[in-house]
Amino acid sequence: KKVLEQPLGDIGQTVRAKRPARLPVVLSHSEAMSIIAKLAQPYSLMASLMYGAGLRLIEVSRLRVQDIDFDRQLLIVRCGKGAKDRTSLLPEKLIPDLRSRIAFQKKAFLAQNRESRVPVSLPFALARKYPNAPTALEWQWLFPSSSLCADRHGEIVRHHIHPSSVQKAVRNAVARAGIARPAGCHTFRHTFATELLRRGTDIRTVQELLGHKDLRTTQIYTHVLGKGFAGVRSPLG
Numbered sequence: 001k002k003v004l005e006q007p008l009g010d011i012g013q014t015v016r017a018k019r020p021a022r023l024p025v026v027l028s029h030s031e032a033m034s035i036i037a038k039l040a041q042p043y044s045l046m047a048s049l050m051y052g053a054g055l056r057l058i059e060v061s062r063l064r065v066q067d068i069d070f071d072r073q074l075l076i077v078r079c080g081k082g083a084k085d086r087t088s089l090l091p092e093k094l095i096p097d098l099r100s101r102i103a104f105q106k107k108a109f110l111a112q113n114r115e116s117r118v119p120v121s122l123p124f125a126l127a128r129k130y131p132n133a134p135t136a137l138e139w140q141w142l143f144p145s146s147s148l149c150a151d152r153h154g155e156i157v158r159h160h161i162h163p164s165s166v167q168k169a170v171r172n173a174v175a176r177a178g179i180a181r182p183a184g185c186h187t188f189r190h191t192f193a194t195e196l197l198r199r200g201t202d203i204r205t206v207q208e209l210l211g212h213k214d215l216r217t218t219q220i221y222t223h224v225l226g227k228g229f230a231g232v233r234s235p236l237g
């Protein structure tokens with residue numbers, strides 16, 4: 001029905017299997033900051049964006065120079081989950097680090113001769129639509145890979161940093177911070193949502209910042225808070 005787009009006909013009382021509900025692992029603010037403090041650059045800045053703006057790891061990895069809007073304090077997420085674009089808030093605390101990061105990328109970019117510049121990878125048909133984009137400053141990756149690779153057409157390009165290297169750095173930082181829970185990169189996003197709700201942010205706003213299509217996906221974080229029991233207190237006090 002979904003793949004071949006053909007009717008299945010009568011298949012009886014078959015029930016679609018569902019995954020059991022699981023509560024996400026969430027850190028406290030101090031725990032999240034202790035992990036970030038154990039990370040070297042650029043991993044520290046990437047983890048700060050995951051926690052401070054609720055971005056997924058792949059969304060942080062795919063950020064380009066033009067996706068940072070300092071005037072409006074916005075981050076532009078291109079082709080997020082479900083191939084959707086959205087905006088998220090830019091933490092004021094990260095503005096100096098992001099400006100330094102962009103300045104570093106610009107210096108390295110301008111140090112190359114125009115003829116010898118390695119183009120960056122572009123999605124879909126953007127390279128044909130914007131032939132000068134792969135070697136333009138605004139299209140450069142904010143967190144580029146240190147090595148080159150071949151794109152789908154066999155052209156040598158520079159891709160963004162590989163997510164696995166960030167995951168490894170975060171796992172090591174979690175261990176050094178002494179966090180006895182299975183925390184990873186996506187835990188920062190869970191903690192972002194939980195912290196906003198704990199501080200009184202409207203759940204619809206949190207849904208929009210996370211890019212959730214269904215509000216029920218966002219509501220899982222209300223269960224993590226542990227304060228949704230109508231003021232009921234334990235008899236133990």
